[in-house]
Amino acid sequence: MHGRAEVPSASGNGCGSIVLYRRGADGSDTDTLYDSHEAGGDVTIFWILPDYFDSRQDKSSWLEMARELQLLGWKVRILAVRSSAAAANYDDLVHYHKVPRIPFLFRWLALACSCLHIIRHRDSDSVVILNQDALWFLPVMRLAGLRRVHLDIRTLPVRMRGFKSWLDEVLFWKLPMRLLARRADTFSFITEPLRKAVQTQFGVNFLPYCIWQSGVNTTLFHGSGYRRSPDGTFRLFYHGQLISTRGLGEVLEGLASAQFPREVHFDIVGDGADRQALEQRSQALGLSNSVHFHGYFPYEQVVERIANADCCICPLPDLPEWRVSSPLKVLEYLACEKPVILTPMLAHTEVATDLPSVFWTRGYAPADFSRAIVEVIETLARGDVDCRSGRQRIVDNFRWTSHAQRLSKLLLETTKQGGAGAADTGNDTRRRDGEIRQD
Numbered sequence: 001m002h003g004r005a006e007v008p009s010a011s012g013n014g015c016g017s018i019v020l021y022r023r024g025a026d027g028s029d030t031d032t033l034y035d036s037h038e039a040g041g042d043v044t045i046f047w048i049l050p051d052y053f054d055s056r057q058d059k060s061s062w063l064e065m066a067r068e069l070q071l072l073g074w075k076v077r078i079l080a081v082r083s084s085a086a087a088a089n090y091d092d093l094v095h096y097h098k099v100p101r102i103p104f105l106f107r108w109l110a111l112a113c114s115c116l117h118i119i120r121h122r123d124s125d126s127v128v129i130l131n132q133d134a135l136w137f138l139p140v141m142r143l144a145g146l147r148r149v150h151l152d153i154r155t156l157p158v159r160m161r162g163f164k165s166w167l168d169e170v171l172f173w174k175l176p177m178r179l180l181a182r183r184a185d186t187f188s189f190i191t192e193p194l195r196k197a198v199q200t201q202f203g204v205n206f207l208p209y210c211i212w213q214s215g216v217n218t219t220l221f222h223g224s225g226y227r228r229s230p231d232g233t234f235r236l237f238y239h240g241q242l243i244s245t246r247g248l249g250e251v252l253e254g255l256a257s258a259q260f261p262r263e264v265h266f267d268i269v270g271d272g273a274d275r276q277a278l279e280q281r282s283q284a285l286g287l288s289n290s291v292h293f294h295g296y297f298p299y300e301q302v303v304e305r306i307a308n309a310d311c312c313i314c315p316l317p318d319l320p321e322w323r324v325s326s327p328l329k330v331l332e333y334l335a336c337e338k339p340v341i342l343t344p345m346l347a348h349t350e351v352a353t354d355l356p357s358v359f360w361t362r363g364y365a366p367a368d369f370s371r372a373i374v375e376v377i378e379t380l381a382r383g384d385v386d387c388r389s390g391r392q393r394i395v396d397n398f399r400w401t402s403h404a405q406r407l408s409k410l411l412l413e414t415t416k417q418g419g420a421g422a423a424d425t426g427n428d429t430r431r432r433d434g435e436i437r438q439d
Helices: 060-071 106-121 132-143 163-183 192-202 248-256 275-284 299-307 328-335 346-352 366-382 388-397 400-417
Strands: 017-023 029-035 044-052 075-081 094-097 127-130 149-153 186-189 209-211 234-239 264-269 291-295 311-314 340-342 358-360 436-438
Touching (some): 044 060, 094 106, 132 149, 132 163, 149 192, 209 400, 234 299, 311 366, 328 346, 358 366
Parallel strands (some): 075 094, 311 340
Antiparallel strands (some): 017 436
């Protein structure tokens, strides 16, 4: 598995030493060694997220990383928008802007509010973490004297239908990445395959950089193990954004076209652009009584829904945007000691190969999902599923503590140097498998 041997265990407070790879003055790659116990030194990080934070199903990436960075000595403020006046600010970790819901202008207004907030509250050492959306405001931040800007890329554009999706990809991916990405000081990516894909698309060597994958709060997502439903039904579970390219439609067809040893109920938690279409598809397939759309649940309450499941599923198809991802929900399911049905795409095989609690589909067709569901039901009936090794893999490799230590070391390098501004525009595509490693 990529990088597994290089991820420090999160069970202790330290992680040895970290090597950061960066471009030397002569154009060569140089190593810089930092002690892992160096902290943020009370420097403020402004983390821009131009979206409704309180209703995001995947907010843990920002929330948990921010908490861990605080433990490492940084002051962290997430700048976002809320959909409800009652939204939690998580002990002042999140600062909300009031932004009107105006189509096509919402994101621009959210970004402008974040930029103004940073300019008003910054100090000479402040660090800004932004994604590709906020790159348009990077020149303004530079003019305001901000010298430490970190670009964090979590995903490729997700394919969706319609003119707005195409326009978003142009305005908030292709143009800002091509015109402004190289002006950031440091970079991070969710996986090495994502970094390579972005580097190939835009012809930029992003240095210095680190990889921080999805992680799990293993205290919150605790092992609940397998327990049969009191009514004898088999409960399948999924949570996340409901869009057409996540394979959920194929799962519905698989449920409608097969006979199972036990009555199957499919619980779906989350919301998204295609929720109504999926609900209509479920009804058309005659699944109204067995497929349940529960809508959005707060991040902290999802674990309760997972605990009630017999098995969880992540049916992602083999598309470029999923292939280079780090599947957060899969890690959470494994941490909860649940059997999991997965498709055989790269992002899944990178984290779950050889686990006895993972049941692999042969492909991505409805019949592949129904076949896997039957296999899980029959295996659970025999009582020979070991889910503890799945949780142990998460504890050893995917806790937020180790990811935050990686990012902290990279930001600390920038703080020491006063801003790197070091993206290389050459075409060097040599393999760098240990961009940050434990020595």
